[in-house]
Amino acid sequence: MAARDDQPRPLAPAPATGDLLTQVARGDEAAFVKLYDELAPRVYGLCRRIVRDPAQAEEVAQEALVEVWRTAGRYDPAKGSASAWVLTIAHRRAVDRVRAEQASTDRERRVATEEVPYDDVVEQATARLERQQVRRCLQGLTDLQREAITLAYYRGYSYREVADLLGAGLPTVKTRMRDGLIRLRDCLGVSFA
């Protein structure tokens, strides 16, 4: 793939983040502060996008960041970049939070009656998105691939819920999530060797 000048970030995971995480694993609080400065905007932004309620999002972001501190020794560079490791922790916690909420409220019905689910956070994020390659690559997906991936990643829906929401079969949704991610991966030039 040819190099593009609109790329906001280097394609390879920044080695510095991995080094910071290794230092954090040794109990280095100063390294943790640097790691926080680098990743907290994405951790917090992701939690807000998924959890939506700002107070709860802050709580989830805090839990996730403290978990990063606590379990930094388990990060294995052979399995992925440090930022992916941190954001995976945050994503999972945010998803757990919305699913727990779902147990006490009828989330499906709420979605059905909800206006287009874009709040100010999403608009803010969309503005950034426009400047980023991610958006261009998302636009390159089929509608079903894009909706399946964004409903799961940004809203925390399980693939079963996504299938319900989109009126598509389970095998189709599973396949679209996978081949959509593969297409995104190729578009973004993500590699992990």
Next chain:
Amino acid sequence: MSDDIHTLAGPYALDAVDDLERARFDRHLATCDSCAQEVAELRETATRLADATEVTPPARLKEAVLAEVARTPQARRARAARGGEARWRRWTAAAVAAGIVAIGAAAATYVVEDQRVHDAQAQAAQVTSILDAPDAVVRTGDLAGGRVTVVLSASLNKGVAVVQGLPDPGTGKAYQLWLIKDRQPQNAGVLGAGASGGARVFSDVQGADQFGVSHEKAGGAGTPTTPLVGSVNL
């Protein structure tokens, strides 16, 4: 089975699976190097979606995180000497324990009222052994508006069921789980009174062809006293 589980690569990378599916998939990954590579790439890709969400957090978040970090001990490092199999077991135990705790939070009563924490841990260990069995079979189904996941091991003659999201059973009522063998229901555990979900480990699973749930008075019954609210073929 292996092809079937592999179709979860996309949902797994997006965290769009439930806890048992995640545990199953982790196990699959431990035995499939090319899958591990693919999933690592799909995860990296999914993570790039977070780039688009970047928002400057309030300053108090940093203060709160750093204050908590200052008083939080770090978990001990995983011992490197252990092999892949042991690693998988640890992952599964953690995933299942997390699942049980998550279900507890969702059902509001499960861990706190219905089980003591050490019971949940003992159960997690049992669940792990069932998921770990080479012949473990997973069945999932929709049931009365909720979800049920059943994992059976014929060699251990044990099974585990996780039920989530059933309608509120009402005060003094509970859901009871049944293994059905040739139309004969056999008790597989009673969920907590008023609980809309929970996890139960049961034994004597050989010959079971269906798994069902009935609505009973708290504490359960010897045989279902009402028609099953739903069932899943095993």
